[in-house]
Amino acid sequence: MKKLGFGTMRLPLNDPKNVKDIDVAQTEKMFDLFLDSGFEYVDTAYPYHEGESERVVRKALVERYPRHAYKLATKLPTFNLKEPEDCERFFNEQLEKTGAGYFDYYLVHCLTTDLYEVAKKCRAFEFVSRMKEEGKVKEIGFSFHDTPEKLDEILTDHPEVDFVQLQINYLDWEAPNVQSRGCYEVARKHGKEIVVMEPIKGGSLVNVPENVKELLNKMDPSMSIASWAIRFAASLDGVRMVLSGMSDLAQMEDNLSYMKDFRPLTDDEMKTVLHAGDMIRKTIAIPCTACEYCVAGCPQHICxxxxxxxxxxxxxxxxxxxxxxxxxxxxxxxxxxxxxxxxxxxxxxxxxxxxxxxxxxxxxxxx
Incomplete structure (x- = not known):
């Protein structure tokens, strides 16, 4: 597969104030361009767009293309699980919402120290393995947001997973709160291939400080600022896919322009990009990716x-x-x-x- 995946966490909106009001017509055009360009990996999840992402994937993709034309990934919503029976209930709901028939990739979602305990209590890994045995899932994995030590523990406990999804970008590579490099190295130690999420860190690696923009443009002015972030992640050994949460047709066109015939970063480019990450870290007061996981349950409705x-x-x-x-x-x-x-x-x-x-x-x- 080509290494760019379409992440459906930040789809185009009709109303910027309503994350559930997705612009389906523009999303259809984005899927058309994505598939016509030879790409096929589509990533969604139960909570994206407050539950609407999986439904829009059905409208814009599943109902318009034969099942062999794309590969679909979604995730078991670990934060919603209360008892083991919930796993099957949510899985069946996702099959119905997407209309996909089966999932090419199914992940235990957003594992942290606390949510790993939930996953163990609700036997989430046993469930996804059973779905794979029954042919309802082709490959299993989990997405992860914690320390390298915790990742090492989970992969030691569950060598059966096919891949792991990690937050990797050149800003977080050495960031102490994310530890991208440490997590990457643990995954590779266990021989796992990696799917990368947040390569542009919620858009913050597009709107970079002026001195960083000058540094990147000096290397190659024909490349967009976003391209350096996507290509950094895609250049790492063992990365099978880089997910980009594209929000409009222009972003799709830009990403396809340099990922259609992907060229890995040279050693000098890699060093320069990592230096750019050091420069940016000094300017960001709050390293938020705007994933909005914090918003849905806020009793004060704070944005x-x-x-x-x-x-x-x-x-x-x-x-x-x-x-x-x-x-x-x-x-x-x-x-x-x-x-x-x-x-x-x-x-x-x-x-x-x-x-x-x-x-x-x-x-x-x-x-």
């Missing part, structure tokens, strides 16, 4: 990623005072200062961010 994005922009420009963008968001959502410190968001955050403390900083800045 956490939006406030963090505004805060990061403010820190880079050194501006202060009232913010029209913040005030507009606060009209329809809880303010940053409305946080009650329940910790629900932090338990869901794949980046392990101190969200409660960061909301206090945002409140102090904007309110």
């Amino acid at each position: 956490i990623p939006d406030y963090f994005k505004l805060y990061n922009e403010r820190q880079q420009t050194l501006s202060h005072g009232k913010s029209k963008a913040y005030d507009e968001l606060a009209k329809t959502h809880g303010k940053a200062s409305d946080c009650i410190g329940c910790g629900q968001c932090e338990s869901m955050c794949p980046q392990h961010l101190p969200i409660i403390e960061n909301l206090k900083k945002a409140a102090e800045s904007f309110e």
